[in-house]
Amino acid sequence: MKQFLLILSFCMLSLSASVQASGGYGITxxxxxxxxxxxxxxxxxxxxxxxxxxxxxxxxxxxxxxxARNLGWDEDAIVAEMAYGQSTVYEDVTTRILPGVAMDVFGTEPPDLSLMSRLKGTDYIYSFLRGYEQNEKGEWENHVLKGTAMPNVLEGIQRHSSEEEYAEAARDITNFLDYVGEPSKIDRLDLGWKVVAFLLVLLLLAYLLKREYWKDIEH
Known part of the structure; x- marks a missing residue:
């Protein structure tokens, strides 16, 4: 029985490593x-x-x-940089495309990307942005998501910049979408270490208290 459980655990670990390497999408x-x-x-x-x-x-x-608050931006600056003065600082970050145009052009409605990093993961987003290649006909295809209706939006950077600059642009977008998916992630991680440290101190105090209670009891 122990041998069976050991073999089963090894198989599960191997499968988990394989899935993680492929991102669970059957691709690297x-x-x-x-x-x-x-x-x-x-x-x-x-x-x-x-x-x-x-x-x-x-x-x-x-x-x-x-x-603006999280990234250390002035409110007027972020409206100028991201919204080009077309939105107020209190508005949601919404697309500039008119209703119905995307369906006519692409045949589908583009998804909202607020939670994309939590749904797909940052490796997927980064790989997708860098996954465009031209076929023999000169048409762009994405090997991460076959048949995607999304064009290669970073084509200009890919063609006219170095590989390092192209990778950095894709990474910066991925980084921003990772932040958008969970704006309090850094605060949560920093607080997590403090909670773990507190629990370890509490565990030590509980152990010392237990020893104090039981030191005069024969067992």
Whole structure:
């Protein structure tokens, strides 16, 4: 029985490693290696998202003033940088495309990207943005999501910038979407270490108290 459980555990670990390596999508994903503590990257990602993604996609669960507060932006600056003065700082980050146009052009409605990083993961987003390749006919295809209706929005950067600059642009957008998916993630992680430290101190005190209670009892 013990041997069976050991073999089963080994198989489950191997399967888990395989799924993680492929991102669970049957493909190999590039590691995004984004850093939520890099505010310069987050600001660049916000501007890139505005320039290349907001023509079709929204972030309906985010307001401009929340982004400004978290990323250390002046409220007037973020309206100028991301909304080009077309929205107030209290509004949600919404697409600029008119209703019904996307369906006519792409045959589908572009999804809201507020929770995309939590749904798909940062490696998927990064790999998708960098997954466009041209076929023999000169048409763009994405090997991460076959048949996607989304065009290669970073084509200009891909063609006219270095590989490092292209990768950085994709990483900055991924980083920003990771932040949007859970704006309090850094606070949660920082608080988590404090909670663990508190519980360890509490465990030590409980152990010492237990020894004090039981030191005179024979057992």
């Amino acid at each position: 994903l590039e590691p995004a290696q984004n850093n939520l503590r890099d505010q310069d990257s987050l600001k660049r990602g916000a501007i890139l998202f505005s320039n290349y993604c907001m023509a079709c996609h929204s972030l309906k669960y985010m307001r401009y003033n929340r982004i």
